[in-house]
Amino acid sequence: MAIDGIPKEMLAVQVVEFNKPYKIHKIPTPTQLGDYEILLKTVVASLCHTDSMVAEGKFPTKLPCIASHEGTGVVKAVGSKVTNFKVGDRVMSGVPKNACGRCYNCKGPNDWHQYCENIEGHIGVMVDGAFAEYHVVDCRTSCHIPDKVSYASAAPLACAGCTIYRALIVSEVKQGDWLAIVGAGGGLGHLGIQFALAKDINVIAIDARDEALELCKQAGAQHVLDARDGKEKVVKDVKALTDGLGVHAAINVSDHETAADTACAVTRMHGTMVQTAQPDRVCVAFQELVFRDIRIKGTLIAGQEYSQQMLDDVARYDIKVKTNVFYGLEEVTKMVELAHSGKMQGKAVCVVDRAEFEKEKATV
Missing domain, CATH: 3.90.180.10 (Medium-chain alcohol dehydrogenases, catalytic domain)
Structure with a gap:
């Protein structure tokens, strides 16, 4: 027409x-x-x-x-x-x-x-x-777009919001579970922190820039870890918070070459790592897959049903973009x-x- x-x-x-x-x-x-x-x-x-x-x-x-x-x-x-x-x-x-x-x-x-x-x-x-x-x-x-959500807030949600929202669903974390977000201080991560907290999920935010770590705190994360401390220290700190087991699931939104491996390492045995970042190669040590049975899932954005649900949650829980x-x-x-x-x-x-x-x- x-x-x-x-x-x-x-x-x-x-x-x-x-x-x-x-x-x-x-x-x-x-x-x-x-x-x-x-x-x-x-x-x-x-x-x-x-x-x-x-x-x-x-x-x-x-x-x-x-x-x-x-x-x-x-x-x-x-x-x-x-x-x-x-x-x-x-x-x-x-x-x-x-x-x-x-x-x-x-x-x-x-x-x-x-x-x-x-x-x-x-x-x-x-x-x-x-x-x-x-x-x-x-x-x-x-x-x-719900009445309480602005055009400026909704625009980043069209991809960043939908992607991290679906990643939470794919991770299958439940109320009271532990979730790690690697790259938590970016556009997707700071939204993921808020979505998870709104659903009473315990969040561990991991990033490697000063500005990103500050944004994690602004988004409400109580447990913020600096990836620059090294994988061994990060894993140790995560286990200290989770009865020595690691998180139930992790979401990786960082395309750094070590990020996917770190996300798997902080996840408890038989847990799930959801990969949303898109580096040329996703590199994970075989021990995580073979010896610890970490399950890796990929996710894209979200269909209309989840996307509308995400927007409604932004309005309901006053999620800040x-x-x-x-x-x-x-x-x-x-x-x-x-x-x-x-x-x-x-x-x-x-x-x-x-x-x-x-x-x-x-x-x-």
Whole structure:
């Protein structure tokens, strides 16, 4: 369907060549929507570590590609078969777009759709994303933003929040259990701390930067360990807190070459380590797998059901998203510089529609 009342051109931030800076320029605004697609006027879009991987050509990205897979916006138009959203709704962008609906994964649980092998792509990764004045998303993966959650908070949740929330579910930790988060002082980790504490799970936060360790404390972690002390010391400290057994499960959100091994080492025998970080290789000593029976699970983001549940929990438990706010798509280059500096706490977010953002601040 064609879309009336939308500008012919929009400002966008694109990957036009791998391993080169973003190109920030005017391009045609999307004018056609598929049956299940929504056109959003972007309010806030966020930067994620995965964006650097896209820019480096580590995914089958179709160039040129608009960056950012963490977006929020206001619905301006809907496809012919969209029934769960209407014009004016506040939306957190779904990352998976146009799964085939026929394969093994699509016919499985709702949360499997993201693994569709025939999917058109994930926004900002393989197809156009949210660093633009308008972006197109799938109504079957996008979510309604609760009244108590701001656009700026919801944008990082589209990937970081969904990923760590699903990791908690995959870990199968229960109320009263012990959970370690390796890389806990980053964008995903500080959210994971809060989600776990809200569910009465005991959290041990592990990281290796001063800024990250401070963010762990700000997020509410009572047990914060410095990975720079060495694996042996970290394991000893974890066991001292857990009756000598180690945590029931660990989640690794760090792509450091030693992080996965550390996550396994602090986990008790027969426990689970959930890998969410995406280094080129996940390296774990064979003793952890063979002699200690540590089970490693991988996890991607989350389907619509878990994602909406996550947003509702953010509102219910007053989960705080640490953000570094930039105004205007022209500032994306500065966002990238901050993210790569190693000094950033939380997530860098870009306010694309300042008028809508300021209007919301008066009500949320």
